[in-house]
Amino acid sequence: MGGSGVTETGKFTTPSLEDIRNWRPETRAVDAGLMIDPATGAIAPNLSTSVNNALLPGEGAFSADGVEDLADLPYLYARWTNPTVRQLEMRVAALENAEAALCSATGMAAIAGVFFTFLKAGDHLVVSDVCYAGATELAQRILPDYGLEVTPVNMSRLDEVEAAIRPNTRLIHCESPCNPILRLTDLKGVVALARLRGIKVSVDSTFATPVATRPVDLGVDLVIHSLTKFMNGHGDALGGAVAGSKADIARIRARAGVYLGATLSAQNAWLILRGIDTLYARMRMISDSAAKVSAFLEYHPAMERVIYPGLDSHPQKALADSQMDIPGGMIGFRVKGDRKAVAMALAKRLKVVHYAFSLGHQRSIVVLLDTEEMMASTFRLEGAALDDYRRFAGDGIFRLSIGLESPDDLIADFDQALCI
Numbered sequence: 001m002g003g004s005g006v007t008e009t010g011k012f013t014t015p016s017l018e019d020i021r022n023w024r025p026e027t028r029a030v031d032a033g034l035m036i037d038p039a040t041g042a043i044a045p046n047l048s049t050s051v052n053n054a055l056l057p058g059e060g061a062f063s064a065d066g067v068e069d070l071a072d073l074p075y076l077y078a079r080w081t082n083p084t085v086r087q088l089e090m091r092v093a094a095l096e097n098a099e100a101a102l103c104s105a106t107g108m109a110a111i112a113g114v115f116f117t118f119l120k121a122g123d124h125l126v127v128s129d130v131c132y133a134g135a136t137e138l139a140q141r142i143l144p145d146y147g148l149e150v151t152p153v154n155m156s157r158l159d160e161v162e163a164a165i166r167p168n169t170r171l172i173h174c175e176s177p178c179n180p181i182l183r184l185t186d187l188k189g190v191v192a193l194a195r196l197r198g199i200k201v202s203v204d205s206t207f208a209t210p211v212a213t214r215p216v217d218l219g220v221d222l223v224i225h226s227l228t229k230f231m232n233g234h235g236d237a238l239g240g241a242v243a244g245s246k247a248d249i250a251r252i253r254a255r256a257g258v259y260l261g262a263t264l265s266a267q268n269a270w271l272i273l274r275g276i277d278t279l280y281a282r283m284r285m286i287s288d289s290a291a292k293v294s295a296f297l298e299y300h301p302a303m304e305r306v307i308y309p310g311l312d313s314h315p316q317k318a319l320a321d322s323q324m325d326i327p328g329g330m331i332g333f334r335v336k337g338d339r340k341a342v343a344m345a346l347a348k349r350l351k352v353v354h355y356a357f358s359l360g361h362q363r364s365i366v367v368l369l370d371t372e373e374m375m376a377s378t379f380r381l382e383g384a385a386l387d388d389y390r391r392f393a394g395d396g397i398f399r400l401s402i403g404l405e406s407p408d409d410l411i412a413d414f415d416q417a418l419c420i
């Protein structure tokens with residue numbers, strides 16, 4: 001059986017790509033990619049832990065340089081592809097309306113996989129000047145060591161994006177909403193600039209999830225996820241993914257997947273498949289709760305500013321309405337007075353919400369990202385770009401990831417913890 005798994009397996013039929021295309025997203029989240037076990041008929045995804053698979057001589061792929069997607073060849077060795085990981089890849093592709101997807105050990109591995117596949121020495125990358133810290137640091141500090149030119153821009157200003165493009169620009173990388181300030185990127189606008197010039201566009205859609213935004217439908221070439229976050233949703237597995245055209249995903253797998261070696265483990269793929277089963281139900285509940293919590297915080301006397309794509313006060317509310325089906329589970333807030341003292345009080349007093357890094361879990365999580373510290377460690381913005389950052393984050397932004405608790409309990413928890 002080929003790695004695609006879309007085959008008749010004796011008496012059991014696995015859904016074809018055409019079946020999947022006709023399904024609504026909620027159904028895809030549960031059933032896309034599911035391979036019925038031909039031996040037992042099991043309808044839960046099998047956890048296949050084998051590192052290698054039996055072959056006939058001449059079967060399988062021994063050269064990783066071909067354009068054909070290695071995932072379509074018989075299973076050979078789990079660094080290339082694995083049957084459980086393959087089911088997750090098909091599910092992610094279906095949710096993103098993409099032809100194909102590749103899963104990786106972490107979201108960072110997915111980002112690195114895109115950069116190291118589509119960029120080579122002498123090429124130019126235009127990157128959002130605010131995105132996940134790891135992506136920012138990889139782009140701005142490590143890629144130049146490999147002979148790449150990198151220009152950070154405020155992706156919400158299309159004129160800046162256009163001005164940054166050079167004849168050797170090969171990739172524009174953005175996030176929407178971006179971590180940590182929840183500024184949005186007009187994906188159609190960026191795609192329009194890139195298409196004209198044959199430049200690829202990648203977007204890290206971790207904050208949005210496919211429940212809110214399907215970037216491929218807007219013309220984006222490569223959609224990246226940290227599956228560690230909302231996609232898995234339970235805070236118990238690291239994972240990453242890139243979705244895109246079959247040809248692009250084949251290139252990433254042949255280059256970065258095989259040679260960078262950041263393969264997703266079958267165990268984590270299995271957990272993430274299980275998490276994605278409930279993606280739609282979770283994200284709708286989380287987004288509804290986030291709307292209630294953000295509305296409460298916005299009028300709380302301790303607050304200076306609340307940033308949430310569902311609030312009328314978000315500076316890009318019109319774009320949020322047109323590009324996001326739901327505003328999602330991430331809220332940013334700034335407090336009046338001593339932000340570090342408030343952070344300490346929240347860490348000590350919150351009983352339902354956890355003061356911690358990461359996001360997108362079933363439990364609500366909050367953390368302060370101090371502007372001065374973020375500038376020194378990561379973003380290094382100056383002048384107008386720093387002013388733009390501060391318009392969202394001020395001296396420091398609390399990043400709040402809403403979980404599955406009752407919104408009333410979250411509100412009560414913040415209310416008691418903010419009485420300083």
Ligand SMILES: Cc1ncc(COP(=O)(O)O)c(C=O)c1O
Nearest residue numbers: 106107108132179206226228239
């Ligand atoms: C938007 C975004 N992209 C990528 C990553 C990296 O993901 P991972 O930790 O799975 O490598 C993160 C992690 O916080 C993130 O928030």
